[in-house]
Amino acid sequence: xxxxxxxxxxxxxxxxxxxxxxxxxxxxxxxxxxxxxxxxxxxxxxxxxxxxxxxxxxxxxxxxxxxxxxxxxxxxxxxxxxxxxxxxxxxxxxxxxxxxxxxxxxxxxxxxxxxxxxxxxxxxxxxxxxxxxxxxxxxxxxxxxxxxxxxxxxxxxxxxxxxxxxxxxxxxxxxxxxxxxxxxxxxxxxxxxxxxxxxxxxxxxxxxxxxxxxxxxxxxxxxxxxxxxxxxxxxxxxxxxxxxxxxxxxxxxxxxxxxxxxxxxxxxxxxxxxxxxxxxxxxxxxxxxxxx
Numbered sequence: 644x645x646x647x648x649x650x651x652x653x654x655x656x657x658x659x660x661x662x663x664x665x666x667x668x669x670x671x672x673x674x675x676x677x678x679x680x681x682x683x684x685x686x687x688x689x690x691x692x693x694x695x696x697x698x699x700x701x702x703x704x705x706x707x708x709x710x711x712x713x714x715x716x717x718x719x720x721x722x723x724x725x726x727x728x729x730x731x732x733x734x735x736x737x738x739x740x741x742x743x744x745x746x747x748x749x750x751x752x753x754x755x756x757x758x759x760x761x762x763x764x765x766x767x768x769x770x771x772x773x774x775x776x777x778x779x780x781x782x783x784x785x786x787x788x789x790x791x792x793x794x795x796x797x798x799x800x801x802x803x804x805x806x807x808x809x810x811x812x813x814x815x816x817x818x819x820x821x822x823x824x825x826x827x828x829x830x831x832x833x834x835x836x837x838x839x840x841x842x843x844x845x846x847x848x849x850x851x852x853x854x855x856x857x858x859x860x861x862x863x864x865x866x867x868x869x870x871x872x873x874x875x876x877x878x879x880x881x882x883x884x885x886x887x888x889x890x891x892x893x894x895x896x897x898x899x900x901x902x903x904x905x906x907x908x909x910x911x912x913x914x915x916x917x918x919x920x921x922x923x924x925x926x927x928x929x930x931x932x933x934x935x
């Protein structure tokens with residue numbers, strides 16, 4: 644992975660320090676953002692995370708790089724799928740967490756076409772999907788890396804090696820991933836057209852999505868449009884123009900979708916509080932909203 648000039652953001656406020664590196668080269672089709680957060684607080688830390696069009700792969704360890712502080716070696720790597728709505732949770736504190744936003748193609752390649760429809764949507768243990776030897780090696784490499792940037796570099800190198808390895812993939816899984824990649828890039832694309840491009844019926848494409856992407860084409864489209872609202876608003880576009888450009892019937896329709904997914908109005912959503920994690924994610928995702 645090429646990281647020359649890859650420093651995107653580094654923020655600190657209170658007990659949280661965050662850092663991101665730019666995703667470049669061969670990794671770009673598979674990972675959309677790489678970020679690390681160091682939470683030094685020992686008490687509970689309320690957090691909220693918005694739906695986004697990427698699957699989140701995370702590695703968590705103790706603040707002193709002692710993986711065993713948070714769990715046995717190999718059991719600290721987890722996958723979270725496409726969220727249905729904004730979720731709130733309490734951060735553990737006293738830990739370092741590395742995050743990779745996987746594209747649909749990255750999900751299929753990383754998991755070697757494993758089906759995701761039966762796994763938990765939130766923080767599914769990757770060791771249960773892949774050989775535990777694989778996650779033990781990743782966590783060992785991350786643990787010995789001295790800085791947040793070094794840990795992200797080790798994480799990115801592991802992701803690139805797995806994503807670009809030559810192995811047989813399921814035709815249906817790749818079909819779903821290609822259609823999902825189109826939705827992420829063009830959330831207003833018609834599902835029937837995507838099915839035609841993949842030479843399957845709409846119903847078959849929906850089944851493929853459920854098995855290998857873990858959500859429906861319609862929900863992924865709504866989430867991708869939600870994130871497009873955030874990116875375009877951060878770039879200075881008006882909400883009225885955004886609604887028209889993204890294929891909403893009108894601004895009221897956009898407001899209903901945003902409120903359904905986040906519980907917020909579009910204006911509140913795009914102006915959510917600027918915590919270090921939220922700011923770093925916005926810069927790493929070109930204006931997307933991951934943490935609120």
